[in-house]
Amino acid sequence: MHDTQKSVVINMNKSITLHWATLIAAVAVVVAILLCPVFAQQAYTVVPIKPVTDGRPILPPPEFDYVYEGDLTIVMVKTVEELLILCNVQSPNTLACSIRAYDGKSCVIIMVDDDLMRRRGWTSGLLLRHEMGHCNGWTQAHEGQRPVYSGGSHWVPEGRRIRIPIDRWEQQVMKQWEGLCMTGPKSPRLGSRGTERSRETDDETV
Numbered sequence: 001m002h003d004t005q006k007s008v009v010i011n012m013n014k015s016i017t018l019h020w021a022t023l024i025a026a027v028a029v030v031v032a033i034l035l036c037p038v039f040a041q042q043a044y045t046v047v048p049i050k051p052v053t054d055g056r057p058i059l060p061p062p063e064f065d066y067v068y069e070g071d072l073t074i075v076m077v078k079t080v081e082e083l084l085i086l087c088n089v090q091s092p093n094t095l096a097c098s099i100r101a102y103d104g105k106s107c108v109i110i111m112v113d114d115d116l117m118r119r120r121g122w123t124s125g126l127l128l129r130h131e132m133g134h135c136n137g138w139t140q141a142h143e144g145q146r147p148v149y150s151g152g153s154h155w156v157p158e159g160r161r162i163r164i165p166i167d168r169w170e171q172q173v174m175k176q177w178e179g180l181c182m183t184g185p186k187s188p189r190l191g192s193r194g195t196e197r198s199r200e201t202d203d204e205t206v
Contacts (some may be wrong), residue, residue, distance in 0.1 A: 055147025058126050060133025065146075068135040071106040074128070076113050086110050095120060098131040107135035126154060 059065060077083050080092060087097035087110055096111040109131040111117070114124040126148065134140070148154050 061144030
């Protein structure tokens, strides 16, 4: 009997232990479910980050940033060396310059070509806009100069940038070549006339 009582007590203790373990596990699951949205919200919260300012000053202030209305001449050169000579400057970083008449009625802008500008990170459009500002009276102190940003509208991906069709020059050359070929048959006619004249001359001489 004593052994039987011990067995009953042990089984009861096991049942109680299992019951409490199940209860604790259930409570843990409920707590986890309740806290899960909080954890999830914390895990996916986006912290605002101050954007990186990669601005490059180039644009004139608004009071000078408009199309020059005077007599404008634009000169494009192939090399920086040519530019430095024409602009009478020594800085190798120069890509464009402008020469404005004292009365402001005429202006000359000298720039390197667009390919060279793009290798330096600029475009002929931006440099033209900058130099037009000087033609409009903006001083060389560049007061109020405004930046442009790499992610802005002033640059587009290489594959999306409009260009002159590569084959346009080739087509023009082919047209000229075809024109030369079409005039080819006339040459013997000219030659025959020349020969006839020579014969006439020879006959007269004889």
